[in-house]
Amino acid sequence: MTDLLLISFGAIFINNFVLARFLGICPFLGVSKKLETAVGMGLAVTFVMTMASAITYGVYKLLVLFDLEYLDTITFILVIAVLVQFVEMILRKYSPGLYQALGIYLPLITTNCAVLGVAIINIDPSEGYSFIQATVNGFSGGVGFTLAIILFAGLRERLEFAPLPKAMEGFPIALILAGLISIAFLGFSGFRLQALLGL
Amino acid sequence: MKRWQVFTNGIFRENPIFRLVLGMCPTLAISTAVANALGMGLAATFVLVCSNVIISLLRNVIPDEVRIPCYIVVVATFVTIVDKVMAASAPGLHKVLGIFIPLIVVNCIILGRAEAFASKNSVGRSFMDGLGMGLGFTLGLLLLSAIREPLGEGTFLVAKDFGFPGLGLISEGNRAKIFVMAPGAFITLGLLLAGINKLAAKLTAARAHTKKGGE
Secondary structure, eight states: OHHHHHHHHIIIIITOTTTTTOOSHHHHHHTOSSHHHHHHHHHHHHHHHHHHHHHHHHHHHHHHHTTOGGGHHHHHHHHHHHHHHHHHHHHHHHOHHHHHHHGGGTGGGGGOHHHHHHHHHHTOTTTOOOHHHHHHHHHHHHHHHHHHHHHHHHHHHHHTTSOOOGGGTTHHHHHHHHHHHHHHHHGGGGOOHHHHHTO | OOHHHHHHHHHTTTOTTTTSOOOHHHHHHHTTSHHHHHHHHHHHHHHHHHHHHHHHHTTTTSOGGGHHHHHHHHHHHHHHHHHHHHHHHOHHHHHHHGGGTGGGGGOHHHHHHIIIIITTSOHHHHHHHHHHHHHHHHHHHHHHHHHHHHHHHSEESOBGGGTBOOEEOSOGGGOOGGGGSHHHHHHHHHHHHHHHHHHHHHHHHHHHHHHHHHO
């Protein structure tokens, strides 16, 4: 149980997918102008990352069985594309409200590096994750993404009223803002959870 | 547009990093050293040129409804080739770039060019577009890493795979480690983008001015 806690804390705070690992920067910068859409995007990504972690882990075991490991990238991206399409269909049928809220962001998730990234990290032999650990890692990565994008969107909403030089408007100031949040998250890297839990 | 213009378009007017702001994940993550930037840039250029050519060749064969999965398969094939070749020929670099090599598959620049250019243009023009965009991406990475590496590590052009120790520029006590850490990437790129925006605005104003004077 403690290993799952450590993985989850690490993926959310210490090695945050966006702010420390630089995965999923495109939606992080692109869909963070409004808090509402940022929340929707975060939830959709969390869901897809959790599902993708579980499924690609199984698929990789199959590839290993047939000595086809070198096909991992190509299979993973296809599995993710299919999964996103599938999620879209299910949501449209059973939860039209959520589908409406996420609608336009769902197809974009296929090309979110955080999803393919977590699938590749999960099969990294140096991590040696089990199925449960991989799934928890995917879920926590998604929660970390959601946390980062919500914090960022909240700040960007306020930024709209700030008097800025013309050249700094848009992406430049957004990147500097992301840098400042990233500095704040650096503080977690000195955090010793093991000592706190008495391990 | 002439072929030459298609080529220079990707380097200056539509530079993927500074003008289109695409492909941010590898840009921020691997611009910690010039050698890494060069490796990443060339790998992406290779994939971009090859996938542009293949997709342009197949543009009349691929059905419209399933075009995105088809593009992804083509791109993923070339990414796998780059991944395996780099693992065998430059293992040190492959280790540093790590996860960002397979992640070229989801780089917005490559799918973006497939969708916006290669699927509508001839093979020759798609080739030039891929080369121009790839070099524009590489130049952007080089510029960013040429600022971050000296400020953060104090060295310049370290390339362990090729036995080059690099130039020591800044002494131990005067380095600002933050530049090679995550926040440094965001802040350096933000300031660089602001500078380039300013420069572009000035150039446009100057061009408008000379045009007016000429009339």
